[in-house]
Amino acid sequence: MNKTYCPSLTEYKRRVARVVNIGGVPLGGDFPIRVQSMTTVDTMDTLGSVEQTLRMVEAGCEYVRITAPSVKEAQNLLEIKKQLRARGCNVPLIADIHFTPNAAELAARIVEKVRVNPGNYADKKKFEEIEYTDASYAAEVERIRERFRPLVKICKEYGTAMRIGTNHGSLSDRILSRYGDTPLGMVESALEFLRLCEEENYYDVVLSMKASNTQVMVQAYRLLVQKLDEEGLQPYPLHLGVTEAGEAEDGRIKSAVGIGTLLEDGLGDTVRVSLTEAPEAEAPVAKALIYRYTNRAEEARPILASNSENPINPFQYHRRAAREVANFGGLNVPRVITDLSRVAALEYADLRAAGHLYSSFLDKFQMSDLGADYIYTGQTPAPFMLPNGLKEMVDYSAWLDGGQRAEHFPVLTPAEYAAAGPRHPALNFVFQELATLTPAALAQLRDDATAVIILHTSNAHAMPEIRRAFFELLGAEVNNPVIINRQYPALTPEETQLYAATDVGGLLLDGLGDGVVLSTELLPERPKADWLTTIDGLNQLSFGILQAARTRMSKTEYISCPSCGRTLFDLQETTAMIRKRTDHLKGVKIGIMGCIVNGPGEMADADYGYVGVGKGKIALYRGQEVIKKSVPEERAVDDLIELMREDGKWVEKEVEPVAG
The missing domain is CATH 3.20.20 (TIM Barrel)
Known part of the structure; x- marks a missing residue:
């Protein structure tokens, strides 16, 4: 098995990626690792989008992503761009697309880069188990390719870059039927789109493999690099991110575990830290992660290497077998x-x-x-x-x-x-x-x-x-x-x-x-x-x-999205409210998603989900199964707790003793 996924396991060498020019700010090659984030205000709020973008750029963002869930938002990107340029801000803009090829095709004529998610770009995501024959699978792939081809041609004509961004939680039913909910499925989902890009001689592509589970995220990026080399595809630049990382200390730790692990091996050309906070709070964290590698090669001591072969499988988690000594090793948690x-x-x-x-x-x-x-x-x-x-x-x-x-x-x-x-x-x-x-x-x-x-x-x-x-x-x-x-x-x-x-x-x-x-x-x-x-x-x-790192669960885990223009409630306020009432539930995973795009799929392995489905309306999930479809926001947290109580997962919070 070919286990090669990075330039070196023993010295710091950054992977040399193909250079992709994004609005005059090149990515890859020997250019610096770039910082980016995403606006959280409604895209139709032109002034709000402009003001937030300016704050993000001041905080260190070199690219700014804006959601375009429909054609009207995609069209308004032109007005946002005009006002930014009039105020002397030339930051490259990226349109974030889900489900709507028409919006992508319009945005590609306006902004410097579009991001598409192969799991829901003309593909099916109904959380159904569907059996595909080889013929029906191939036919579905061809249908999607034909729907994707116009966007590729437009991007090529206008000099617009593209990110093919796979998300672990939004793999299509078709991919899940063949590859399962796996890193390989994530990689194959992107490669289907990438192969068409190369057929059209279009190479201004950036790739990402995001997941809220850091093990899955790291394995997917490594496997992607290995597959690109194996298939003789271009060494496309990588956009790194742990999706739905959360907020505060937990969000920063989770982001560093996933992103930092890849940076250590020289992988990554641009970073977005996804926190349930204002987007201008994300850039300093990304900058701090990146800065550590500025002079790493010069500062590091040579590592002795009697054997350069990797003895572990970097694409699949296996805990090293250790003899049990007292309560260490064996089946004990770390x-x-x-x-x-x-x-x-x-x-x-x-x-x-x-x-x-x-x-x-x-x-x-x-x-x-x-x-x-x-x-x-x-x-x-x-x-x-x-x-x-x-x-x-x-x-x-x-x-x-x-x-x-x-x-x-x-x-x-x-x-x-x-x-x-x-x-x-x-x-x-x-x-x-x-x-x-x-x-x-x-x-x-x-x-x-x-x-x-x-x-x-x-x-x-x-x-x-x-x-x-x-x-x-x-x-x-x-x-x-x-x-x-x-x-x-x-x-x-x-x-x-x-x-x-x-x-x-x-x-x-x-x-x-x-x-x-x-x-x-x-x-x-x-x-x-x-x-x-x-x-x-x-x-x-x-x-x-x-x-x-998913090796010892000692507290409640919150899988919360970082908010964007699609969000249907105040994510920061709601996350804080849910955390206040549930942070004593050891090991329970709660997904908090602002809209259905970041809904049951993006929550991936959450035990419970709180998802915005309309103005003031919340859907509550057990795993990926919707239990209540339209709960008024003012009582949704109470209903979430009641659902946990029904499942025997709820315990009352104990009062801490007074230290003396």
């Missing part, structure tokens, strides 16, 4: 370790930073949904008994000096591990990095049923180096559990959030990792409160990354 080693004079209340809440009034602990599994206290073990369910890791020297206590688990350096010395009978942690995984170290680990590896690196190209270390373990048949450790000195909280989500999330998406520990460094003179606030943030970030 564990979260909170680093408290720099907190002086640890007290009961300080464990709140690790998600364990102490009430002085009740004199007992309660673990939150984001309660860490272990704390690492380094040289200063906690001077009190820990709450049930929380375990402690200490430095090896502290473990020896403390009498080798059974309830403390030692953390050894490579040198300490190589030396013959006392060990905990059940669980020992060993720091390792790629350079220390010598044949002797690998042999020792392979024979040690008590060892859990803590993998770390100081390389700027961190994720690929840790991945290479995993490959060494796989090649040597070392199946000890592995904790991923990343340290982020001198970064802002926002940078730490995005970088950690990329470094750790990218490994988890490939099934690599049985735990995570994030660390930071603050100046020693900073007050204890600052340390605890930072550590609490890292603890929440660890759980957020695991959730975004």
